[in-house]
């Protein structure tokens with residue numbers, strides 16, 4: 321059954337104090353990579369799972385009926401099952417889901433310089449192009465190819481990505497590079513510079529400068545490879561700070577490895593560093609990460625509780641379906657709250673109050689932060705007005721983000737970048753402070 325697209329779905333949802341729904345469906349926890357930052361790496365011994373196609377289709381039908389606008393197919397490695405994945409994407413589009421996303425570690429792009437490799441990539445690109453897929457993410461953890469390939473256990477993958485990008489572009493697919501923030505972004509050999517105890521202002525400054533330079537290097541490298549869009553996944557270590565006590569991850573994309581484990585103080589500096597570097601590159605590559613989210617996280621980790629972040633919509637408007645039991649959870653990290661089958665979920669009534677800020681999962685935190693003022697304005701315009709007057713920095717950054725999102729066609733990965741519109745963001749970084 322085809323669900324007709326509704327006019328102005330965002331406005332309609334806002335007045336119901338809701339956001340257009342988002343479902344992240346983990347279609348498998350099988351993976352062929354060796355990432356130290358992830359509990360699903362191939363070397364981990366646990367019983368692996370995969371959702372049956374019919375189960376996923378039933379979720380998609382129900383999602384479309386419930387007004388869900390965004391569906392992401394995640395893993396593990398989704399492209400281990402390319403035919404089923406493409407069928408799921410096709411089905412989601414036919415069901416009326418507007419924004420369909422998936423990602424890969426890029427294993428099938430290796431060998432892209434050879435004729436056989438190129439035609440394999442072209443076949444997949446052509447099949448994807450025939451669907452309504454909106455975004456394809458390709459992981460890249462470091463600006464240094466050998467470091468990324470060693471971490472992932474995928475030799476030759478960076479060269480493969482470079483060969484694959486023009487092929488995808490020729491089919492009208494503009495993949496986004498996906499950075500999982502870690503200590504090796506700028507290269508392994510330099511990583512010691514970011515491990516000081518941060519006991520002095522000097523050490524804090526050095527840490528901050530180290531990451532600013534690493535982010536710059538990363539963005540330059542992504543542009544040189546041919547990417548036109550970039551996202552950053554915030555570090556999801558499980559055993560530090562508050563996360564240790566309150567979260568029980570169903571989604572195994574977490575790790576206690578030092579490469580992704582940061583203290584609160586480090587996170588505060590990390591988010592601030594990324595926030596400062598983004599304006600230098602916004603006109604060169606479409607950067608998905610909203611600065612307002614980084615500002616909110618920076619404040620959160622700086623103990624600036626007087627200016628709290630907007631709570632996450634996980635479990636209210638956004639959901640996660642786990643590949644092991646096929647059930648729904650508020651997100652990948654609140655594993656104690658099994659909400660049952662997605663098609664049995666009641667999204668019709670008024671929204672439960674969102675209140676969670678337990679982790680930094682950008683999939684849910686970024687859109688929650690971006691939409692937070694809109695929701696507040698729809699339900700209580702006076703309180704929004706008051707907040708805007710008291711916290712001008714926040715609202716300046718938020719407004720800039722909205723303008724930038726518009727200039728980037730809301731990160732439609734089926735459109736090339738509009739260099740004319742992006743050029744408006746070629747401004748001195750000081751404007752953003």
Ligand code: SF4
Pocket residue numbers: 351352353354355357358359360361362395396397425573
């Ligand atoms: S991060 Fe992705 S590619 Fe790496 S082990 Fe985990 S699921 Fe596999």
Ligand code: SF4
Pocket residue numbers: 567632633634635650651652653654676677678679680681684685
């Ligand atoms: S902040 Fe969002 S993603 Fe994180 S634990 Fe809470 S609901 Fe889940």
